[in-house]
Amino acid sequence: MKYPVIKGTSYVLIHTPGLLLQQANLEGLPFSHLLTDQLRSFDSVAGYPPNQAFIGNLFPEDLPQIPRPWYNNSLPNAKRQGLLGEIFPEDEFLGLLHAVDVYGLVCLEAGFKLAVSEKLRSHPALSGLNGIATAQDNGCSHAEIQEIIKAGEALPLTFGGRIIGCIRKAHSSDSTLSASRVLENLTAKASAAAALQLLFRKTGLKPQDVDYIIETSEEACGDLRQKGGGSFAKSIAEACSCSNASGADTRAFCAAPVHALMQGAALVQSGIFENVVVVAGGCSAKLGLNAGIHLAHGMPVLEDLLGAFAFHISKDDGINPIVRTDLIGTMKVGCGDSPQQVYSSLVAEPLTRGGYKILDIDRYAAELVNPEIIEPTGCGDLAQKNYKMIASLAVLRREMDRTGIEEQIQRFGVPGFAPNQGHIPSGVPYIGPARDLILRNKVNQVMIIGKGSLFLGKLTRLYDAVSLIIQRNPKQKASVSI
Amino acid sequence: MLKGKKVIIIGDRDGIPAQSLEECVISAGGEVIYAMTHCYV
Numbered sequence: 001m002k003y004p005v006i007k008g009t010s011y012v013l014i015h016t017p018g019l020l021l022q023q024a025n026l027e028g029l030p031f032s033h034l035l036t037d038q039l040r041s042f043d044s045v046a047g048y049p050p051n052q053a054f055i056g057n058l059f060p061e062d063l064p065q066i067p068r069p070w071y072n073n074s075l076p077n078a079k080r081q082g083l084l085g086e087i088f089p090e091d092e093f094l095g096l097l098h099a100v101d102v103y104g105l106v107c108l109e110a111g112f113k114l115a116v117s118e119k120l121r122s123h124p125a126l127s128g129l130n131g132i133a134t135a136q137d138n139g140c141s142h143a144e145i146q147e148i149i150k151a152g153e154a155l156p157l158t159f160g161g162r163i164i165g166c167i168r169k170a171h172s173s174d175s176t177l178s179a180s181r182v183l184e185n186l187t188a189k190a191s192a193a194a195a196l197q198l199l200f201r202k203t204g205l206k207p208q209d210v211d212y213i214i215e216t217s218e219e220a221c222g223d224l225r226q227k228g229g230g231s232f233a234k235s236i237a238e239a240c241s242c243s244n245a246s247g248a249d250t251r252a253f254c255a256a257p258v259h260a261l262m263q264g265a266a267l268v269q270s271g272i273f274e275n276v277v278v279v280a281g282g283c284s285a286k287l288g289l290n291a292g293i294h295l296a297h298g299m300p301v302l303e304d305l306l307g308a309f310a311f312h313i314s315k316d317d318g319i320n321p322i323v324r325t326d327l328i329g330t331m332k333v334g335c336g337d338s339p340q341q342v343y344s345s346l347v348a349e350p351l352t353r354g355g356y357k358i359l360d361i362d363r364y365a366a367e368l369v370n371p372e373i374i375e376p377t378g379c380g381d382l383a384q385k386n387y388k389m390i391a392s393l394a395v396l397r398r399e400m401d402r403t404g405i406e407e408q409i410q411r412f413g414v415p416g417f418a419p420n421q422g423h424i425p426s427g428v429p430y431i432g433p434a435r436d437l438i439l440r441n442k443v444n445q446v447m448i449i450g451k452g453s454l455f456l457g458k459l460t461r462l463y464d465a466v467s468l469i470i471q472r473n474p475k476q477k478a479s480v481s482i
Numbered sequence: 483m484l485k486g487k488k489v490i491i492i493g494d495r496d497g498i499p500a501q502s503l504e505e506c507v508i509s510a511g512g513e514v515i516y517a518m519t520h521c522y523v
Contacts, residue, residue, distance in 0.1 A: 254523065337499040337519075367496055369523045379522040382496045420523055453495055453521035463495050463519065 004268035004313050005320035006470060008203030009432035011054055011085030012195045012308040013419065014093045015045045018158035019187070020287040020304050026155075026180055031292050036161070038294070038301045040071075042089045045305065047074030050370045050417040054307070056084025059433055060368070060417045070372055071300050083482070084432040085309075086125070086198060091159050093306070095120045096190040098165075099131030100239045105182055107148065108157070108165035110139030125201035129193060130239050140165070155179040174224045184284050187306065188219045189232060192281030193239045195308035199277065200240070205312050211273035213237045213247030214264055216256040216280040218422050236279060245277075253457075254367075254426040256280075257309075258450030258466045261428070264313040265323040265468075276313045282306025283421050290420070293376045302373045307424035311431060318475035321438040327354045329449075329467035337463065343393045346449065346467050354469070358394040361469070365414040365430035366390075366449035373420045386449065387413035426450040431470065438472045439480040445471040484512030493519035 017039040024032040045051060049070045052058045057079065067073055080087045088096075095116035098106045108116070120132045127133060145166050148154045154166035167186070170177035192215065200207060213233040220228035233247030250260045257280060264276035284306065291301045316322065329350040335341045351358060366386035374382060390412075391405045400408060414433075418425035427448040437443040452464040489512045493500030500517040507514050 336502070338502040339498065367523065374522055377522055379494065379496075382523065385496045422523060425523060451495065453519070455519050456521060461501060461519070463499065463521075 001326065002269070002316050003322035003325060004265045005316055005322050005473065006311060006431060006435050007314040007317065007320050008199055008205060008312040009084060009435060010195050010199040010202050010310045011056070011429065011432060012191060012198060013051055013054055013085070013087040014090070014191055014194070014282060014306040014308070015040075015042050015087065015304060016090050016093060016284070016287060016306055017304050018090055019284050020291070020301065021158070022155065023284055023287045024291065029292065031295055034295055035288070035291060035301055038299070040300050040304055044071070044074060044300070046080050046087050047076070047078035049073065049075055050372070051087060051305070052078055052082065053417040054419070054429060055082025055086060056432055056436070057082040060415050060430065063415050063417055068372060069299070071302065083436070088194065091116050092119055092123070093190065094157055094159060094165065095132075096126070096129070096194055097157075097167075097186050099129055100190045100193050101131075101186055103170060104137070105168045105170055106157070106165065106186065107140040107145055107154070107168070109142055109145060112159065112164040113139035125197045126194060128200070128241065129197055130241055155183060171223070176223050176227050185219050185221045185232075187284040188217045188281035189235055189239065190281065191306050191308035192217065192232065192236045192279045192310070195281070195310040196236060196240045196277065196279050199310040199312060203312055205275065207241040208244050210237065210242040210245040210275050210277055212264075212267060212276045213242065213245055214260040214276065214278045215247065215249045216260040216278060216423060218251070218253060218256070218283055232281075233279070252464055253452030253454055254423045255450040255452030255464045255466050256423055257426055257428045258448055258468060261311065261313070261323065261448070262325070262328055262466065262468055265325050268313050268315055269325055274315055277310055278313065279310040280423055281308045282424065286421050290373065290377055297376045299376065302370070303420050305419040305421070307419045307421040309424065309428060311428070316473070319439070319473055319480060321435050321470045322473050324354065324469040324471055327351070327469045331463075331465040333462065339389050340393065340396065342465060343389050346465050347390055347447065348393055348397060350467065350469070357399050358390060358397065359399055359408065359412070361412060361445055361447045362443045363414050363430065363434065363446045364390055364412050364449065365427045365434070365446060367425060367451055368414060368416045368418045368427060368429050369420050369425040370418060371416045381416065383416040384409065384413060426452070434470055436482050438470065439476070439482055441472075441479045445469055484510040487512050488515045489513065490515060491517040493517065495519055495521050
């Protein structure tokens, strides 16, 4: 069987303390006034070890060797650029937001706009983005921006604590097109566009060679009569000059990226398309999600980052790792939600189908949220909890002795390192490191697991999960550097 | 132990979800008055 391959990946983090404060204000959080003192600087964010792992300057497996708290142990000489991705500051993000807005809803102050446009035009990956390469409006005056905000027509956009622009509502009465909704949706679009531009830069894939884009965020764009109509995918394709591409959005809460990888792989393997991109931008509504808890623990507010990614799936090139489309694991409706049943269906069943045992997998990557962000809530290290279930299943299936659980978890469990951005940490942040390690013959096969909390939508009490295996290409002879 | 008791269940998607806990409580004779699975990410 000819399997499709993961031909390239890109990862983006965007430091958005201004957007975080905006979100806290929108939610009317009682501690909003305390947040400013606990916000991190861009340098602190860039040097934060999990962020360096996210952009590929550090393997996630190396994180446990760095003493915690990681926010007190910044890596010296950390760079914003990494092997797999890049960290962007908020001014560049606001410029991106303006660049991807095709309805004139984002207004930036003239001086700020000029300065940030200059920065974006000189960025090797972003300079090609529509709206940056071509000149747009000249910007607004500070007085004009203040007037629009005062009239209740727009929300402020800030940088460094100063209002430098605003985002307008897109309809006078339709709440699905309110300024806060437009901000959420343009944020997802802008950050996804940055990830796709970075993918082009890192892989050499040309925009005009992209056939299909699957977008997998958790946002909904539409209007009153079709609230989640979409399509983020085509809007991102348009922004990134993918003139020959079509696309659509896939939604399954945090499990969507793995569903989309499966769908993209199927489209390539079937011959329908040759080059498929799976992409997702960040979620502004999740900024500062646990800020109150972080404040109570005397910690910096760590949920100050948007995440985004893009993956290129293409036909077998004899080099890149393959996606085992015949070994997809799902959580079927009838399987119930007891952990034993879920992991049997998700992990053991596809492995058995392929003639593998649980311990044959070199790495499992499930819910990769950075534990330092989430542990203060009292819910523990979610990645480790998933690996304990997998190891326990191996014991139940008599594939190992229970005394080996800790050792096996340390061997196969990828530590959490991703920002708390819902769909972003759901297994897929490890695809980049996995591809690197597989190409360098360090690892043979990895299982990526995505889980989604469907019950949040109140249509079902179920949750969802899907797994897929990425494996060394059997035709790959020598070690390859990415 | 749970016979005749009213029980509130907070489940964890990455631990034990509410529906599984609910089945255990009911089989032990408890009355579930609230059950919800939570997601922390």
